Amino acid sequence: xxxxxxxxxxxxxxxxxxxxxxxxxxxxxxxxxxxxxxxxxxxxxxxxxxxxxxxxxxxxxxxxxxxxxxxxxxxxxxxxxxxxxxxxxxxxxxxxxxxxxxxxxxxxxxxxxxxxxxxxxxxxxxxxxxxxxxxxxxxxxxxxxxxxxxxxxxxxxxxxxxxxxxxxxxxxxxxxxxxxxxxxxxxxxxxxxxxxxxxxxxxxxxxxxxxxxxxxxxxxxxxxxxxxxxxxxxxxxxxxxxxxxxxxxxxxxxxxxxxxxxxxxxxxxxxxxxxxxxxxxxxxxxxxxxxxxxxxxxxxxxxxxxxxxxxxxxxxxxxxxxxxxxxxxxxxxxxxxxxxxxxxxxxxxxxxxxxxxxxxxxxxxxxxxxxxxxxxxxxxxxxxxxxxxxxxxxxxxxxxxxxxxxxxxxxxxxxxxxxxxxxxxxxxxxxxxxxxxxxxxxxxx
Amino acid sequence: xxxxxxxxxxxxxxxxxxxxxxxxxxxxxxxxxxxxxxxxxxxxxxxxxxxxxxxxxxxxxxxxxxxxxxxxxxxxxxxxxxxxxxxxxxxxxxxxxxxxxxxxxxxxxxxxxxxxxxxxxxxxxxxxxxxxxxxxxxxxxxxxxxxxxxxxxxxxxxxxxxxxxxxxxxxxxxxxxxxxxxxxxxxxxxxxxxxxxxxxxxxxxxxxxxxxxxxxxxxxxxxxxxxxxxxxxxxxxxxxxxxxxxxxxxxxxxxxxxxxxxxxxxxxxxxxxxxxxxxxxxxxxxxxxxxxxxxxxxxxxxxxxxxxxxxxxxxxxxxxxxxxxxxxxxxxxxxxxxxxxxxxxxxxxxxxxxxxxxxxxxxxxxxxxxxxxxxxxxxxxxxxxxxxxxxxxxxxxxxxxxxxxxxxxxxxxxxxxxxxxxxxxxxxxxxxxxxxxxxxxxxxx
Numbered sequence: 009x010x011x012x013x014x015x016x017x018x019x020x021x022x023x024x025x026x027x028x029x030x031x032x033x034x035x036x037x038x039x040x041x042x043x044x045x046x047x048x049x050x051x052x053x054x055x056x057x058x059x060x061x062x063x064x065x066x067x068x069x070x071x072x073x074x075x076x077x078x079x080x081x082x083x084x085x086x087x088x089x090x091x092x093x094x095x096x097x098x099x100x101x102x103x104x105x106x107x108x109x110x111x112x113x114x115x116x117x118x119x120x121x122x123x124x125x126x127x128x129x130x131x132x133x134x135x136x137x138x139x140x141x142x143x144x145x146x147x148x149x150x151x152x153x154x155x156x157x158x159x160x161x162x163x164x165x166x167x168x169x170x171x172x173x174x175x176x177x178x179x180x181x182x183x184x185x186x187x188x189x190x191x192x193x194x195x196x197x198x199x200x201x202x203x204x205x206x207x208x209x210x211x212x213x214x215x216x217x218x219x220x221x222x223x224x225x226x227x228x229x230x231x232x233x234x235x236x237x238x239x240x241x242x243x244x245x246x247x248x249x250x251x252x253x254x255x256x257x258x259x260x261x262x263x264x265x266x267x268x269x270x271x272x273x274x275x276x277x278x279x280x281x282x283x284x285x286x287x288x289x290x291x292x293x294x295x296x297x298x299x300x301x302x303x304x305x306x307x308x309x310x311x312x313x314x315x316x317x318x319x320x321x322x323x324x325x326x327x328x329x330x331x332x333x334x335x336x337x338x339x340x341x342x343x344x345x346x347x348x349x350x351x352x353x354x355x356x357x358x359x360x361x362x363x364x365x366x367x368x369x370x371x372x373x374x375x376x377x378x379x380x381x382x383x384x385x386x387x388x389x390x391x392x393x394x395x396x397x398x399x400x401x402x403x404x405x406x407x408x409x410x411x412x413x414x415x416x417x418x419x420x421x422x423x424x425x426x427x428x429x430x431x432x433x434x435x436x437x438x439x440x441x442x443x444x445x446x447x448x449x450x451x452x453x
Numbered sequence: 454x455x456x457x458x459x460x461x462x463x464x465x466x467x468x469x470x471x472x473x474x475x476x477x478x479x480x481x482x483x484x485x486x487x488x489x490x491x492x493x494x495x496x497x498x499x500x501x502x503x504x505x506x507x508x509x510x511x512x513x514x515x516x517x518x519x520x521x522x523x524x525x526x527x528x529x530x531x532x533x534x535x536x537x538x539x540x541x542x543x544x545x546x547x548x549x550x551x552x553x554x555x556x557x558x559x560x561x562x563x564x565x566x567x568x569x570x571x572x573x574x575x576x577x578x579x580x581x582x583x584x585x586x587x588x589x590x591x592x593x594x595x596x597x598x599x600x601x602x603x604x605x606x607x608x609x610x611x612x613x614x615x616x617x618x619x620x621x622x623x624x625x626x627x628x629x630x631x632x633x634x635x636x637x638x639x640x641x642x643x644x645x646x647x648x649x650x651x652x653x654x655x656x657x658x659x660x661x662x663x664x665x666x667x668x669x670x671x672x673x674x675x676x677x678x679x680x681x682x683x684x685x686x687x688x689x690x691x692x693x694x695x696x697x698x699x700x701x702x703x704x705x706x707x708x709x710x711x712x713x714x715x716x717x718x719x720x721x722x723x724x725x726x727x728x729x730x731x732x733x734x735x736x737x738x739x740x741x742x743x744x745x746x747x748x749x750x751x752x753x754x755x756x757x758x759x760x761x762x763x764x765x766x767x768x769x770x771x772x773x774x775x776x777x778x779x780x781x782x783x784x785x786x787x788x789x790x791x792x793x794x795x796x797x798x799x800x801x802x803x804x805x806x807x808x809x810x811x812x813x814x815x816x817x818x819x820x821x822x823x824x825x826x827x828x829x830x831x832x833x834x835x836x837x838x839x840x841x842x843x844x845x846x847x848x849x850x851x852x853x854x855x856x857x858x859x860x861x862x863x864x865x866x867x868x869x870x871x872x873x874x875x876x877x878x879x880x881x882x883x884x885x886x887x888x889x890x891x892x893x894x895x896x897x898x
Contacts, residue, residue, distance in 0.1 A: 021489045023480025024663050024674055026471065030494070035468025044466045046501065047494035049475070056491065063508070188467070199564045202525045218463045218497065219525050220470070221605055229464065285737075285758070291744025292730075292737030295758040299736025302812050302855060310764040313730070313740040313756030315749070319798060323755065323768060353764060367747050407559065408584070410747060412607070 011042040012068040014060050016075035016085055017159055018051045029074045029164055036168050040176055041186040041233070041241075042070060052076050057088035061154070065092075069152055072172065075159030077142040079121025086145075089156055090129035093149055098130045099123065103143045106134070110141045132156075135171035139163040146175055153179070187241035189249050191228045192262045194423055201226050204255045210248045217248065224416040225268075228252065261426060268422045269297045275429040276307035283425070284353035285311040286324050286345040287418075288336070289363040289379065294418040310353040314345065324348030337362050337374055342382030342401040350384040350397075357428070358384040359421050363404075365413045377406040379417045383424050456487040457513040459505050461520035461530055462604055463496045474519045474609055481613050485621055486631040486678065487515060497521050502533035506599070510537075514597055517617065520604030522587040524566025531590075534601055535574035538594055543575045544568065548588045551579070555586045577601075580616035584608040591620055598624070632686035634694050636673045637707045639868055646671050649700045655693045662693065669861040670713075673697065706871060713867045714742045720874040721752035728870070729798035730756040731769050731790040732863075733781070734808040734824065739863040755798040759790065769793030782807050782819055787827030787846040795829040795842075802873070803829040804866050808849075810858045822851040824862045828869050 013033050019025040027049060034044040045068060050056040057076070064071045076085030090097045104126035111118050128134070128145045135144035137158065144157040144167050155172050157164045193201055198221050205228070210217070214234065220227040230252070232244035253260060262271045276283060285308075287294045295311030298304060312323050317336055320326040326344040334340040342360050350358025363379030370376035382401040404420065406413045458478050464470040472494060479489040490513060495501040502521070509516045521530030535542045549571035556563050573579065573590045580589035582603065589602040589612050600617050602609045638646055643666050650673070655662070663674040675697070677689035698705060707716045721728060730753075732739045740756030743749060757768050762781055765771040771789040779785040787805045795803025808824030815821035827846040849865065851858045 019663070020476075021479055021492065022663070023476040023478070023483055023489070024665050026473065026476050027492075028471065031465075031468040031471050033468070034466055038468055044468070045496065045498075046505070047466065047472075047492075049492035051490065060491070190469070197561060199524045199561075199566045202566060203564060216463070218527055219523060220462070220464045221523070223605070223607060229467075231463075231467075290741075291749070291753070292740030292756050292758065295737030296735075296741050299758070299760065300856070300859075304736070305760055305814075308736070308758075309761045310768065311737050311756070311758030311760070312768075313737065313744070313753075313758070315744065315756070316754045316798075319755040322797070323757075352767070353761075369750075408607075411745070414745075 009042050009070060010068040011037045011044045011070045011072070012064040013044055013047045014057070014064060014071060014073045015047070015049045015159070016052060016057060016073065017049075020049050020075075021051050028161055029159065032161070032165060033072050033074070033168060036173060037070070037072070037176075038186065038188075040173060041238075042176070043186060043233075052082045052084060054084050054088045054091070057085060058092040061089060061092040065152055065154070070155075070176070071153070072155045072157065072168075074157045074164050077125065077144070077156070077158040079119065079125055079141070083124070085156060086127055086129065089147070089154065093129060093147060093154065095129040095131065095147070095149075097127045100126050100128045100134060100143075102134050103128060106136060106143055107141050133175075135167050135175075137163055137167055138170070139166055144171065146172070148179070185236070185238040185241040186231065186233045187238065187245045188229065188231045189245050190264050191230070191249065191252060191256070191260050192266065192268075193226045193228065193256060193259050194224065194261055194268065194419060196226065196256075196259055198226050201228060201256065205252050208248065208251045208255065210251075211244075215244055215248055223412065224419050228256075258427075258430060261423070267300075268419060268426070269300050272422050272425045272429070273298070273301040273304060273307070275426065277303065279429055281357060281429070282307050282309050282353075282355040283357045283359060284309050284349045284355040285359050285421075286314055286320075286349035287311070287361040287421075288314055288320070288345075289365040290361050290414050290418050290421075291315065291365075293414055294359065294361060294421050297418055297422060309355050310349065312349055320345060324352055335374070337364055337378060337380060339380050339382075339401040339403055342380035343384070343399040344382075346382035346384040346401070347397065347399050356386060357425070358382075359425060360401075361417050361421050363413070363417060365410045365417075367410060375405070377404075377408070377413050379404045379406055379413065379420075381417070381421050381424060383428065385428065454487045454515060455513040456482045456489045456515045456517070457509040458489055458492045459502070459509060459516060459518045460492070460494045460604070461497060461502060461518065462494075463527075465494050465520075466496050473606055474604065477606070477610060478517050478519070478613060481618060482515070482517070482621075483676075484631060484633060485618060487621070497527045497529060499529050499533045499536070502530060503537040506534060506537040510597055510599070515600075515621070516598070517600045517602065517613075519602045519609050522570065522589070522601070522603040524564065524570050524586070526569075528569070530601060531572055531574065534592070534599065538574060538592060538599065540574040540576065540592070542572045545571050545573045545579060545588075547579050548573060551581060551588055552586050574601075578620075580612050580620075582608050582612055583615070584611055589616065591617070593624070630679045630681070630683040630686040631676065632679075632683065632690045633674065633676045634690045635709050636675070636694065636697060636701070636705050637711065637713075638671045638673065638701060638704050639669065639706055639713065639864060641671065641701075641704055643671050646673060646701070650697050653693065653696045653700065655696075656689070660689055660693055668857060669864050673701075703875060706868070712745075713864060713871070714745050717867050717870045717874070718743070718746040718749060718752070720871065722748065724874055726802060726874070727752050727754050727798075727800040728802045728804060729754050729794045729800040730804050731759055731765075731794035732756070732806040732866075733759055733765070733790075734810040735806050735859050735863050735866075736760065736810075738859055739804070739806060739866050742863055742867065754800050755794065757794055765790065769797055780819070782809055782823060782825060784825050784827075784846040784848055787825035788829070788844040789827075791827035791829040791846070792842065792844050801831060802870070803827075804870060805846075806862050806866050808858070808862060810855045810862075812855060820850070822849075822853070822858050824849045824851055824858065824865075826862070826866050826869060828873065830873065 132145040234240035314320040345360035346358040360382040366376030577590040679685035759765040790805035791803040805827040811821030
């Protein structure tokens with residue numbers, strides 16, 4: 009079953025207002041297994057609405073139209089829909105009664121606009137608007153469904169959930185089922201992801217694979233349709249997912265709605281571990297991401313935004329001599345910051361970021377984008393190493409503007425945490441890790 | 454001149470990703486006086502792209518197409534555009550050279566995807582992509598312009614501003630001039646803004662006024678068109694702007710691309726003042742916003758994300774007894790945090806946020822959304838008060854989810870800084886300020 013969405017309103021074409029209705033409707037239709045094949049946005053213009061609805065009905069089985077049902081003369085959607093479908097516009101006593109009741113409840117006198125709002129295409133079914141005054145309607149013609157809803161999101165959303173979805177579920181015998189999975193990858197480029205999974209075979213008639221770069225991540229989507237059952241659609245998705253996981257391994261950090269923040273938070277909670285952060289060029293972003301998730305107080309203890317060198321020394325005990333000899337942006341500084349904040353906050357893990365986000369501040373040796381990440385943790389995983397601390401660091405050279413450099417730096421630090429929590433000690437995140445065993449006997453091998 | 458926008462991507466039809474490209478493009482085209490008459494969103498499907506572009510070219514003079522220029526086989530936009538316009542697809546040596554240079558800079562080996570990305574419709578002009586690998590292109594056929602851009606917003610936006618707008622401005626003799634101004638307000642609801650400015654009169658044929666809530670701010674846009682000159686259009690906008698500023702006063706914190714972060718940063722730099730932050734429920738967001746702006750190291754010294762009570766005591770010297778008697782979320786704690794971080798970082802100003810962002814952690818007395826903001830500063834503005842410090846705080850009860858509470862809390866703290874830097878000492882931000890003079894002789898009046 010093919011769906012389409014038409015959103016109507018001059019404000020949507022000005023660039024000032026973002027259309028949130030179309031994605032909402034598409035997502036809800038998808039929950040019933042109906043794929044949206046096209047979204048069309050036009051202005052409050054009768055001929056444009058007529059043309060776009062006619063075109064949509066030539067392609068789709070179901071069209072949801074929103075916007076232009078208000079009480080003012082520029083609201084012409086009902087008229088245009090009737091015209092496109094060759095129907096008369098009639099006064100609905102049911103709609104008028106609903107509008108009258110709304111006005112009465114609010115203590116407002118019925119204006120001429122009310123009667124306009126009660127005009128609907130002949131033969132259509134009213135969809136009650138529990139929030140505002142404009143009722144919606146459902147027209148079934150030549151086995152094609154058209155739903156007309158107001159454009160105010162709060163009204164449209166309730167009417168979609170309470171009205172449209174019920175009518176679709178009851179009125180159509182759902183013949184296709186669609187399942188979907190998003191796999192999220194960090195640390196590989198879009199091309200690298202593609203190279204790894206291009207050999208995977210699947211039935212292209214039933215299964216679709218898509219790529220979506222969401223800086224600094226790459227998302228792979230698997231969508232499958234089945235005419236048999238939802239279980240079958242899920243099975244098809246899972247078959248491809250399994251093959252992809254075999255190729256991409258733990259480069260996949262999460263799926264669907266999961267963010268890297270959420271994944272790392274969950275691992276910290278499960279592991280019963282606490283963390284403290286010392287960051288400079290990211291200016292609080294890493295702390296912010298680690299605390300975006302409800303319940304973060306269980307693992308997050310302290311974040312230090314040590315922008316000045318004085319702060320690095322006084323708050324986390326970084327040796328001023330180290331800063332003056334090695335520089336505040338260095339592997340040594342990153343390691344001292346991670347260890348310092350871990351000790352002062354008495355946490356299991358300390359993470360640090362120091363770098364140059366730009367646009368100024370770069371040098372030939374350390375250009376804008378030079379970022380060092382550090383991590384300190386207790387080496388209590390191996391035998392005979394209780395009491396020792398391990399500090400690791402790695403330098404990166406990121407590209408992009410200030411915002412991107414800050415974002416990818418925080419992402420990389422979260423990825424370090426994830427890899428550490430996966431059981432990796434000192435490898436796999438960057439090309440080279442420097443290691444510095446602070447106390448204890450062994451190295452981390 | 455009629456414009457249309459076509460956005461391409463299966464993810465845009467799933468409801469999972471909102472299309473931010475179409476409004477951005479529409480807004481930019483509008484800045485050149487080109488109105489967008491239709492926005493069409495289709496999937497990564499060749500025949501759909503071909504059909505929608507043909508239809509758009511039958512109606513419009515200029516079409517901007519975005520999405521589907523990546524290196525993987527589901528990126529088929531170039532091929533579809535060529536087909537729709539009856540052109541061959543050719544390898545552009547210029548595009549290939551740009552892609553090769555990008556890969557080289559990043560130290561990544563050139564994959565087969567790179568050559569795919571260098572295929573463009575014959576006769577088209579390359580639009581350089583300064584951010585990512587996929588170049589865009591411009592095709593002029595039968596006096597109609599088609600621009601093809603990648604779908605990644607960061608890439609598309611730069612290419613729109615640096616490439617497309619220049620080509621349009623040069624290639625078409627623009628006959629109408631459009632000027633625009635956005636006034637940004639914080640601290641008034643949309644209705645309150647409307648009530649204040651509804652009496653303002655202007656020529657509705659030439660000037661349009663729009664409202665756009667961008668949580669937690671409200672933006673008012675003034676757009677004016679003139680057939681005479683750009684100066685005339687600007688004059689029309691400025692006439693309305695002046696009246697609005699008279700009504701809204703310093704509730705307007707900035708205009709156009711300015712953010713509250715940028716405004717406060719600029720004021721701190723101009724005033725030669727330094728700031729330190731102690732925040733808990735915002736988890737680093739206030740520090741992050743204060744350092745989003747290049748050059749922030751001039752005024753931002755230290756940020757402490759004191760999530761745990763231990764951190765509040767050990768790092769910024771908040772009396773543990775105060776926390777146990779008054780609570781970590783209290784006016785007293787906010788004041789102690791602001792003063793503590795100001796003193797430890799030796800800055801001119803200390804700002805603090807402590808609150809309950811939820812979803813859990815609320816009590817009957819202090820429900821989720823309860824947030825205290827504190828500020829400490831030297832009272833060296835009046836005579837005879839050198840050496841004294843003033844600490845003020847205010848409790849708020851914000852509504853919304855965790856993300857919204859964190860965002861409006863950071864916004865309010867920035868607004869406190871702005872009002873302080875405007876010369877206000879202790880009033881105007883909230884209903885009631887508590888005051889606590891720590892040392893010195895006078896009070897702040």
